[in-house]
Amino acid sequence: MNSPIEVRVAAVTQITPVIREFTFEPVRGALPGFSSGSHVVVHMPVGERSVRNAYSLLSNPAQTQHYRIAVRLQDESRGGSRYMHEQVKAGDLLQVSPPANLFAPNSQARHHLLIAGGIGITPFLSYLPELQARDASYSLHYAFRGGFTDAYLDSLRENLGTQLQTYDSIQGQVLDLATLLASQALGTHVYVCGPQRLIDGVRVHAEQLGWPEIRVHWEVFAAPEPGHPFVANLARSGLTVEVASDSSLLEALEQAGVEIPNLCRGGVCGQCAVAYLDGAVEHRDAYLSATERSNTVMPCVSRGLCGSALLLDL
Amino acid sequence: MSVIFKPLESYRDDFTYHNSAQAISRFPFPFPEDNYMYSVNIEPATPREPGSVFSHWFDIDEHYLSEMAERSIVLERDPERCLVMPHMATAAWDTLEMLMTHMAADYPEHFSLSREGERWTWINRPLGIEQAFTFGDADTLPCEPLEYITRQTQGDFALLDQRDGNLFMDAGMVTCPADWSIKFDAGMSFTQWHAPVPMAHQMGVFERALKYLLNIQVDHPVRRLNWTLTVNPRMDTSSETYHEWGQERALVNAENVASMVHLRVELQFMPRLPRSNALLFGIRTYLISLEELATNPAWACRLHRVLRDLPDAIADYKGMTLYRQFVVDWLSQYDPEVVVA
Ligand code: HEM
Ligand code: FES
Numbered sequence: 001m002n003s004p005i006e007v008r009v010a011a012v013t014q015i016t017p018v019i020r021e022f023t024f025e026p027v028r029g030a031l032p033g034f035s036s037g038s039h040v041v042v043h044m045p046v047g048e049r050s051v052r053n054a055y056s057l058l059s060n061p062a063q064t065q066h067y068r069i070a071v072r073l074q075d076e077s078r079g080g081s082r083y084m085h086e087q088v089k090a091g092d093l094l095q096v097s098p099p100a101n102l103f104a105p106n107s108q109a110r111h112h113l114l115i116a117g118g119i120g121i122t123p124f125l126s127y128l129p130e131l132q133a134r135d136a137s138y139s140l141h142y143a144f145r146g147g148f149t150d151a152y153l154d155s156l157r158e159n160l161g162t163q164l165q166t167y168d169s170i171q172g173q174v175l176d177l178a179t180l181l182a183s184q185a186l187g188t189h190v191y192v193c194g195p196q197r198l199i200d201g202v203r204v205h206a207e208q209l210g211w212p213e214i215r216v217h218w219e220v221f222a223a224p225e226p227g228h229p230f231v232a233n234l235a236r237s238g239l240t241v242e243v244a245s246d247s248s249l250l251e252a253l254e255q256a257g258v259e260i261p262n263l264c265r266g267g268v269c270g271q272c273a274v275a276y277l278d279g280a281v282e283h284r285d286a287y288l289s290a291t292e293r294s295n296t297v298m299p300c301v302s303r304g305l306c307g308s309a310l311l312l313d314l
Numbered sequence: 315m316s317v318i319f320k321p322l323e324s325y326r327d328d329f330t331y332h333n334s335a336q337a338i339s340r341f342p343f344p345f346p347e348d349n350y351m352y353s354v355n356i357e358p359a360t361p362r363e364p365g366s367v368f369s370h371w372f373d374i375d376e377h378y379l380s381e382m383a384e385r386s387i388v389l390e391r392d393p394e395r396c397l398v399m400p401h402m403a404t405a406a407w408d409t410l411e412m413l414m415t416h417m418a419a420d421y422p423e424h425f426s427l428s429r430e431g432e433r434w435t436w437i438n439r440p441l442g443i444e445q446a447f448t449f450g451d452a453d454t455l456p457c458e459p460l461e462y463i464t465r466q467t468q469g470d471f472a473l474l475d476q477r478d479g480n481l482f483m484d485a486g487m488v489t490c491p492a493d494w495s496i497k498f499d500a501g502m503s504f505t506q507w508h509a510p511v512p513m514a515h516q517m518g519v520f521e522r523a524l525k526y527l528l529n530i531q532v533d534h535p536v537r538r539l540n541w542t543l544t545v546n547p548r549m550d551t552s553s554e555t556y557h558e559w560g561q562e563r564a565l566v567n568a569e570n571v572a573s574m575v576h577l578r579v580e581l582q583f584m585p586r587l588p589r590s591n592a593l594l595f596g597i598r599t600y601l602i603s604l605e606e607l608a609t610n611p612a613w614a615c616r617l618h619r620v621l622r623d624l625p626d627a628i629a630d631y632k633g634m635t636l637y638r639q640f641v642v643d644w645l646s647q648y649d650p651e652v653v654v655a
Contacts, residue, residue, distance in 0.1 A: 032532045033408075033588025061589050062450075100531050104591045106477045107401040107484075134401070214478045264536070266529065268522040269354045286522050 004043060004095040005031065010066060012090050015151045019119060020085055021058075024067045027093065033064045034099035036130040037123050037219075040067060041097040046079040050246075053080040056193075056219070057099060058125035062133075067096070070151060072119035103191070103219045105131065110187030112138035115175075115202060117194025118149035123219055124193065125152065128159070143167040143175045143198070177205045193219040227282070230304035234258070234314045235277055249299035249310075258314060260299060267301035274299055279310035316423050319440055323380045325490075326387070331547035333606050337376055341602050342367050343610075344539040344579050348619040352514040352628070354522050359537040359583060367581055370420040371535065372413060372467060373598055379440060381468045381490075381549065388489040388550050389465070394497055395489045395552075396461040398473075402485035405473045406460035407450060408587035409594055413463045438466050460487060469581075469598035472496070476591055480504055481527060485592075490549035490599050492542050492578060493633060498553060512627040527584060527593060535585035542632045543641070544578040547601045566637035571644045572605040575637065577617065604644065614648035621645065 007024035015021050024031075034057055044051045055069040071084040088094070103123055105112060112131060114124045121142060131138045140160060144150040146168040156164050167175040181190065181202070190211070192202040199218045206216045232241045232249060243252040250272055253260055262272040267285030276297050282305050285298035297310070304310035323330040333341070362368035367375075388395055398406050414436055418427040426437045432449045443466070447454040455462045464471055464487035473485035481504040488496035499507040504524050514520055530536060544551055545562040566574055583596040608614040621634075622642045629635050646652045 034532065035589055035591035037591075064588075098532055098534075099588075101591050104476065107475050108477065130404075263357045264354065264526060265358055266356075266526050268526045269356060286525050 004097050007031070007067070007094055007096055009088055009090050009092045009094060012088065015070060016148060018073045018148060019070055019151045020073075021068060021070045022084065022088065024069075024094070024096065025065070031064055031067060032098050034061055034067075034126075035101050036061055036105055036126045037103035038099040038101040038126065039103075039123070039219075040069070040099050042069070042080075042084070043095040043097075044080055044083045046083050051080040051083065052097075053084075056103075056123040056126070058122040060129040061126055062129060067099075070119060070122050072149065103193070103217060105136075105191070106189045106215075106217070109189035109215075110137065111185055111189070112136060113180075113184055113188050113190040114138060114140040115177075115180075115190065115192040115194070115198070116140065116142045117192075117198040118144050119151065120192075120194030120198070120219070121151055121156075122193070124191070127191075139163045139165065141165045141167070141175060141180065143169065143194070146170040177201045178208075181205050181209055181211070189215045189217060191217045191219075227303050228306040230306060231309045232304060233309055233311050235311055236314055239314075243303065248301065249297070249303055253299060253314075262300055265300045267298050270298075272298055272300050275313035277311045277313055280305040280308045281310065317374055317378070317421065318376060319379050320376045321379070322383055323377070325380065325384045325547055325549040329546050329548070331377070331380065331601065333602055334376060335609075338602065338606050338609055340365060340367055340375075341607070342539060342579050342581055342600055343607075343613050343616075344541045345616050345620055348616055349623050350620045350628075351625070352511075352517060352519050354519055354526070356523065356526055356536050356538045356584075359535040359585075367598070367600070368537070371416045371583065371585065372420070372469070372596065373581070374417070374421055374424070374468060378468060382441065382466065384549050385465060385489045389461075392554060395554075396458070396464070396487045397496060397500055398458055398460050398485040399475075399501070402473055402475060402590075402592065403452075405475070405485060405587050405590035405592035405594075406458065408589045408592065409471065409473060410459045410463040411449070412585065412587065412594065413467050417467070441466060460485060469596050471597070472595040473587070474504075474593040474595060476528060476593060479528065480524065481593055483507060488552070491552045491597070492540075492544070492580065492599075493551055493553065493556075495553035510631070512631050513625070530584060530586045530593060532586045532588045535583060537581065537583045540580040540582060542578050543634045544576045544601065545574055545637070547576055547603070549599065549601075563633065563636045566640055568640055568643065571637070571640040572608070573603055575641055576601045576603050577607055604641065608645075608648060611648050614645050615650070618642060618645035618649045618652070 006027045008027050009022055010025040011023040013021045039054045039056045041052050041054045055071060057067050058070055059068040071081050073085045074081045105127055116124055124140060140163060167173040190202060190206060192199050203216060227245060229245045230243050232243060239256060241252050241256045243249050250260060250262060260272050263269040268287055270287045273296050275295055281297045282303050283293050284301040287298055288296055325331055367373045414427045417425040424439050428435045434449050435446045437444050452459055470488045470490055471486055472483050474481035475484040483499045483502055486496045508520050545566060548559055551559050579600045581598040585594050587594050621638060629638055
């Protein structure tokens with residue numbers, strides 16, 4: 001559905017020994033605008049596979065001539081970050097999905113408490129110009145390993161002054177989440193991005209302190225839709241339809257010449273309902289009841305579970 | 315094909331508003347079936363055939379000059395029909411950029427936009443406007459940016475701030491609503507401002523619709539049609555002016571029904587605003603008298619069946635109960651099933 005945009009790598013900069021920054025420019029036309037906290041999904045041809053990784057846009061949303069992302073080389077990665085670090089050079093062409101935002105700052109927060117661990121600093125780099133332009137109250141708490149994952153530290157120090165607190169694990173400095181969260185004014189929203197341990201820590205402490213859920217935000221990326229490839233067999237017509245990982249069941253049926261009524265193509269309107277006779281379904285719609293799910297599938301969003309062929313009543 | 319604007323017509327007092335045959339042929343008749351029930355009737359806003367109301371993001375038609383004149387009248391009497399809460403300033407600029415860019419690209423004979431960095435020049439030929447300004451600096455425009463651009467664009471607009479898993483009506487330009495008020499709804503959530511609607515909540519319509527809207531992505535707008543009936547071609551049927559139009563419902567009779575009663579269709583268009591992450595909700599209103607509508611007998615027949623069988627709760631909510639029978643009776647002449655019986 002979201003056709004990717006072709007971009008050219010305009011610059012590659014080594015930021016720390018394990019973090020590289022990439023600047024993308026449009027190949028034709030202009031890049032779509034984006035808001036603070038947005039991410040893009042970069043499509044990478046790694047061997048036979050196409051790996052898709054989501055990265056926060058770290059540039060200023062007011063400047064849309066280019067996108068910037070930063071990639072940390074991950075030890076046990078599926079090959080995505082290694083590919084970005086070792087293969088991608090200035091001048092290369094890449095496909096990225098249009099920006100999406102599941103981590104936007106809340107307009108009504110009395111204070112924005114930003115907590116970053118290492119490469120988790122990136123979404124906040126797009127927050128800061130916006131928060132500063134709005135004259136919003138904020139503070140940034142940044143934990144890293146000095147000289148290793150302390151990306152953008154100098155410019156943050158210069159730019160933020162006392163609104164920045166840093167915690168360098170090499171120097172034994174510890175970010176005490178319990179104390180930090182306990183000392184916040186009412187109406188504060190907390191935003192966290194970084195290793196899972198840090199995110200879990202913030203969520204657990206916030207819950208223990210009785211923070212309402214809507215004031216606790218952590219970065220999530222859009223799931224790499226659509227999903228795993230699978231096969232659908234059509235009971236009545238005898239057709240076999242292969243559903244590739246980047247296509248929905250509805251799209252695959254349409255391509256095979258099978259017309260299904262549809263409207264929203266997003267799992268809410270109920271138009272595309274199809275009965276299935278056999279197989280296991282990963283239901284992703286917001287329309288069917290639990291009982292209906294035992295024999296009905298919404299092909300615009302839902303898929304056969306990996307490995308099991310789906311038998312459709314078509 | 316280039317749009318040709320009609321000379322000024324009125325949406326009040328003497329009600330000189332009419333549709334040309336061409337406007338009738340492109341009217342967005344909203345019923346895919348002979349009956350109507352609320353549903354999540356949202357679809358991706360993929361452009362449709364050239365010349366149709368679905369071909370561009372923002373449709374400009376023959377009523378452009380009249381509708382803009384009507385908006386000025388409403389704003390002069392009630393400037394607060396345009397409101398922008400302070401945290402929606404970025405969304406207002408987003409809207410200005412989106413409207414100017416699309417109108418200039420889609421109707422180059424009428425509008426043009428040139429940009430050099432933040433120095434922009436906007437030309438609106440039909441309204442005789444040429445404006446140089448600095449994008450992002452409200453002091454370089456004659457008024458607040460949302461008001462500036464929506465005084466030059468047909469249709470109402472609400473700007474929804476997205477937060478807490480909901481949408482909030484925190485800005486808008488609303489001079490032609492179908493019986494609601496931006497002042498009353500200001501600051502409300504999607505769930506709250508839809509509270510008066512019957513049946514749909516119980517059917518789960520709003521819960522599913524909201525979920526879908528929260529996921530709208532940049533450059534992937536969606537649309538839906540909504541409809542009601544309006545007595546006289548009156549654009550401004552807002553709660554604020556109810557005392558001016560409410561009693562007109564009692565004036566409908568068997569003789570005047572065909573010229574007086576209008577089908578009012580809203581083409582609602584929902585794009586994500588890129589910079590602010592707010593959602594834009596465009597409500598482009600089309601009015602057609604029963605008389606004009608019946609020049610297409612298939613429409614008249616279908617509307618007959620829809621209105622005859624419409625659940626009372628919906629008819630009441632849409633405010634047509636007082637004169638519904640006159641409409642159904644008049645339309646029945648176009649329904650072969652009735653004529654035969
Ligand atoms: C965020 C965008 C939207 C805005 C700003 C909006 C606004 C409104 C408003 C102000 C009303 C009038 C309520 C009253 O009586 O005071 C209304 C009615 C309604 N809305 Fe929405 N709406 C939006 C999206 C949707 C969507 C996506 C649906 C999809 C099902 C929907 C379905 C309805 C229905 C069924 C009614 C009753 C209309 C009638 O019967 O005439 N709305 N809406
Ligand atoms: S097309 Fe709407 S639920 Fe599938």
